[in-house]
Amino acid sequence: MTGDGAGDQVSGGESQVSGAGDQVSGGESYGDFEPVIGLEVHCELRTRTKLFCGCPNSFGDAPNTNVCPVCLGLPGSLPVLNAKAVELAMRIGTALHCDIRPSSFHRKNYFYPDMPKDYQVSQYDEPINVGGWLELPDGSRVGIVRAHIEEDTGKTTHAGGTGRIHGSSYSLVDYNRAGVPLVEIVSEPDIRSAAQARLYAAELRAILVATGASDGRMEEGSMRVDANVSVRRRGASELGTRCEVKNLNSLRSLTRAIDYEVRRQVGIIEKGGAVAQETRHFDEAQGATVAMRSKEEAFDYRYFPEPDLVPLAPDAAWQSEVAASLGPMPAERRSRVSELIGARGGTAGDGATSASQIATVVELGLDGLVEAAVTSGVDPGLALARAANEAAAGGDAARGLDPAGFTALLKLEAARKLSATQAKAVLAEMLLHGGDPATIARAKGFEVMDEGELATVVRQVVDESPGEWHRYLEGEEKLAQFFVGKVMKATRGRADGKAVIAALDRLRS
Amino acid sequence: MTTGSPTPGVTRSAHEIARAVRNGDESALSVLQEHLEAIGSIDGEVHAFITLLDDQARSDAAEVDRRVAAGEDPGPLAGVPVALKDNLCTSGVPTTCASHILGSWRPPYDATVVERVRAAGAVIVGKTNMDEFAMGSSTETSAFGPTCNPLDLSRVPGGSSGGSAAAVAAGMVPLALGSDTGGSVRQPAAYCGVVGVKPTYGAVSRYGLVAFASSLDQVGPIARSVADAALLLDVIGGHDALDSTSLDRPPSRYAESLCLLDAGGHAPGEELVAGLHVGIVEELVAGADPLVARSVRAAAESLASYGATVDDVSIPELAYGLPAYYLIAPAEASSNLARYDGVRYGSRVDGPDVEAMNRATRAAGFGDEVKRRIMLGTYALSAGYYDAYYGKAQRVRTLIIDAFSAAYQRFDVLLGATAPTTAFPMGAKVDDPLSMYLSDVCTVPSSLAGHPAISVPFGRAEDGLPAGVQVLAPALGESVMLKVAAAVEAAGASIAPEPK
Known part of the structure; x- marks a missing residue:
């Protein structure tokens, strides 16, 4: 009746239910x-x-x-x-x-x-x-x-x-x-x-x-x-x-x-x-x-009973039919997701981030994706982050994602068969056209680099930027991202960010 | 009489015409031509019509003839010319409500009753004059000038459906539709000596009837006989999904049952009413002019002679009907007529801002009686006055319904005058709204109760004008109401003095 899944996205930026981000009044003290x-x-x-x-x-x-x-x-x-x-x-x-x-x-x-x-x-x-x-x-x-x-x-x-x-x-x-x-x-x-x-x-x-x-x-x-x-x-x-x-x-x-x-x-x-x-x-x-x-x-609105309509009295049968058809409400769904995550013992970010992500996925109706992924053993933090950020960005299409496909994708990423960047690219493709994540990854030519190949690329990048490398050795930690970016560019996203940092560490030590 | 004798019109009944057209004995086109000629010769004096639809009528009549020739069912009203009160929406045809405010507005759709009448093979010949927005009892508040009573051109035809009643009475059409909010079908029928029915509220769809007072408005047939009125009622009645207040009932077959009785060759009066209990309502007779009261008594005697049991009954609550009606109807009207604001359709008088435009448009577009009722109704609904006026009037309405229920425990139908007087002279009450409102005193109780009622002519009063006898029935009591009305009609025909 209400259209086939048309328009479900609650606008970005406004979708954060948690109190974070609106400290309009710094504690809203109005004195007495x-x-x-x-x-x-x-x-x-x-x-x-x-x-x-x-x-x-x-x-x-x-x-x-x-x-x-x-x-x-x-x-x-x-x-x-x-x-x-x-x-x-x-x-x-x-x-x-x-x-x-x-x-x-x-x-x-x-x-x-x-x-x-x-x-x-x-x-x-x-x-x-x-x-x-x-x-x-x-x-x-x-x-x-x-x-x-x-x-x-x-x-x-x-x-x-x-x-x-x-x-x-x-x-x-x-x-x-x-x-x-x-x-x-x-x-x-x-x-x-x-x-x-x-x-x-x-x-x-x-x-x-x-x-x-x-x-x-x-x-x-x-x-x-x-x-x-x-x-x-x-x-x-x-x-x-x-x-x-x-x-x-x-x-x-x-x-x-x-x-x-x-x-x-x-x-x-x-x-x-x-x-x-x-x-x-x-x-x-x-x-x-x-x-x-x-x-x-x-205004004096001069209310009076609308004579063109008859009184409305939904009978008990209709009322209970409606009540029975209601799914769980957001509060229940949020606690279900957080219990599930708690039970799996995982959270990638801090508590506030996690709560905010849970609120977002529930509000957008993506909690089913998270539940499917976490239940099949995907790290809860990863599942929440991909659902609340990348999937949510897909708007209406996110609700149409196949939970099995979403789970399969996160498993590839967790097993380091896809880098985070590659996984996000595959997810974007799934949101646009659907499809199996492994097939999409293959079609895009994504494959994980082995350690040896990665070490070679990292070596090259370091050689090309001796100044930055020196500062990095001196302790300018934020330059790690500079090198990660260089490696990503050179490998067109095939490298895994964490693996790059590990490789840098090995070179430094 | 200064006005001379009116030209005689066509006197054949709708039943006769439909039978002849259906049998192929006569073409719908020739029937139409005959009626258009009658209109041409009569309506210059009577002014029953606001809009004539000759061309559309000719093509509709030709279509009926085609269907007859092709062996298709042309419908129960095949070839019968019908006039519509000009507050019934007709697609592409001006629908004025006899008001300047609608300007040249043409509805993009047909009212449900209009659709049904056309589907039944009737030929719509035109739109009839009325009191502006159906507010009035004489058809003198029309923005297009009054209609004259065809029986005496110096008198009013009653109102607000005066054009429809006059068109039928003058023989310009055998059937017409009017609308009855507080008596607007019955009272002009009485003044013009024809039959007018106000159906049970919800029995006939209001979709496409321009609203005056939504909880009271009903479309009703006007005809020269009870049987013809029943024929039209059968066509327009029955459930309509477009009107939430429409009763979920199948179409009625009243005409068939009335005509079967006729065909059986029994003495109609006895067959119709023997064994029924009829109550003469004192409050609907006592205040009436003796000329009219006498007709009601005489009609009751005829019913008794046919074997009905007749008794007097007093229903004192009916006395509160008129004041309650004149709060409820204007209150609803004040809201229903708000939409004529110059923004979307109809006439517009420009102003410096939207409020000034609204004001100027409504000041120029509405006549005095409409303005009077909008003000009355606005006041009755205002904060602080609602309980004292509108709220109390609604409680009176409940009292009247209860009082009627008690009476219908004893009686099958009730009898009274349709109006306190016969047709009054043009101009007699125009400047005296209260006395004009009193013309509705006998008809508003059934309207407030949502009950059906019919006005049947019963001979002529001593002033030579027809007197209307009103038969009232409980909700959905149309069947017994029509039978009693047919008996009154039969008795009236046998005793009526010739008009002078």
Whole structure:
């Protein structure tokens, strides 16, 4: 239903779930103040068709090509609920430990040119998923208020002016996205730091991908985050006035925006002022949040039950079918991989690297590769590194890798029948066209150099660079890489890096 | 009377026409020609049509004739000219809702009922006038000018499906489709002396019916006889996957059962209603003009004479129907009509920014009655007022459904007036919205309950105008409702004084 493996890659650079690499606030100390944060995450569901019509749910097509009378809101058209969207919403709810309840749809009324009907159909007081929680890798838990179904709007491009609707000379609207199914996941205000917010968003994204509900691509807008942020004095029990921060298009924006917003609010209070309740927009370029509209200007959405749809009450059979079809969630899969690695007694890098690699392979759905390789005796560190780095770089193709082929390749590398460079080249070929690693290696003319041949090449390289060799002998260790590079070039990657260093050592001693 | 006597139109029934065309006794083209001529001579005065589709109709009629000649089944409505209220989407043909705001918009698709009517071999001759967006009870709020009652051109035809009712009454078409939200099929049928059916909510697809109040709107047939109305109802009804509120039921065969009774040669009235329990609803008679109330009483007596048991019944909750309706319908309308914002289709009045453009477009495009209801509905849904207005109206709706349920424990059908008066003079209520709204007092209860109801003419009141008798039935009670209506019709035909 949801496309054949199309688009599973969670963008590089954003895929690191571990806290490493986002120390935005160096411990995020806000003095006497404590941030209180709740997140609203909009997740586009990976259905084949839209929420209320048969138009393709597809990103990046020519504008206004995936439209019909229903998603254009033409007079007389009526919505028909997509059962697959309901199933995916239930998968999300089940994964987040929510109660699945009989639910209904409302209309949220406001005028905006990207909303074809000038109302949005959304679940309001009877959402399908209620209550629940999400456990973060650090062991903390964030409560889930609800996860409800709604339709997405179209996309407006404002020409001229500031890029916002006001002051633009004209606007273009693409309704391809109008009517795409969304689930909005609303957390309790349980989050206490920007770093924790990031952990939550990353873990939620991993879960959404694991349920098959989402491709998790923030840069394509298929996962969008709004943050409700307030601050209060440490130890206080009442909540401060909150601001909703919109336009958080990446995990990096999320952390930067929250950190900025917390400091802004603390600053106001410290100066004796009061935070005004308002909606704020995160300006990526300025790294600052700016006011969009205040509570007084807030819309009266005039919610009322959507008369064109009937109440939705998934029966027990459907619910248990959905629950049974859910595979293990990322937390369980991470601990499975790390237990497996622990049991095999191996880790190549340090603990943090290993944890980060485990998170990556789980998030990208490559843990099956690692498990297959490690179970057949491949060194866990090697298996993790090749999966989290080289295989992950292959994007969508990585999920299509044959675990047996992946294992066979790592065995060739471990047995030094292929150098690391050669193994990576073979893996790249496997990602592109598939195939058996031994066959690919043969076709590429890869064979391992014997020690004697390698010693000859190393001797030559050393002779060609007497200056560097002298400095190396004097103890300039980093020059080892210089010689490794030279040998690699001379052998066109056939040499094994570790063997080269061993040969250098032998020459030096 | 200052208006002279209207030209007589075609009086043959849809049953007769379909039979003749199916048997090859008459061509669909000649049937069409006859009706187009009637339209040509009558509609200048009546103004029932907004758009005539002569050319498309001729090619559709030719296709019916081809099918007959080829020995293919041309469908149960073979060659029958049908008019459509102009809020039913017709592919490539302007669908105006009698509003300026839709401009020259042409839908890219046919409403489900339109598809079904065409598939049944009917020939669509045109789109009929209506109150703007079906908001009104006289067809005077049309942006294209009013329709006149063909029985007395100085009077309104009722509304909002006034064009469809007038077209049928004048003999310009044997069948038409209207839409009924709070009485918009039944009340004009009563004013024009024809039959109008509001089916059970969900019995007929709403896909392609431009929404006024989604939880109330139903498409319904207008005809000169109960049997013809049933024939059209059979064609348009049945489940439609494109409408989530469509009931999952197979197509009905009401016409067949009514005609079988006829063919059996029994005294129709007795065969139809003997043994049934009929309740005369005080609240649907007491407030009516004595001329109309008398017709309801007389119809009930006829039913009793056919062997039905007739009793009076009071359902006091119905009194709250009108105020509840005038909160729920405008509330839904305020949302349904938001999309006419000048962005995607229809007319646009430019402005310095998008909000100004929205405002200017809607200010220029909507008429007063539509604006009045959008404002009413917006208010009823506003934060702080929702519970007091929309919420309370929905609770009243539940009360009315419960009250009806109790009554249907005792009665198979209920009887009342369709409207409190006969057709009123043009202009009489245009400036008095409240008195206009009161025209719907007898029809809104069934609408709120989602129940079927039919208006059947029962003779003429003393003012010479037809009086409509309304037969109400519980949800999906169309079969018994149509039988009782047919009996009322038969009795009315035998006692009706000639029009003056």
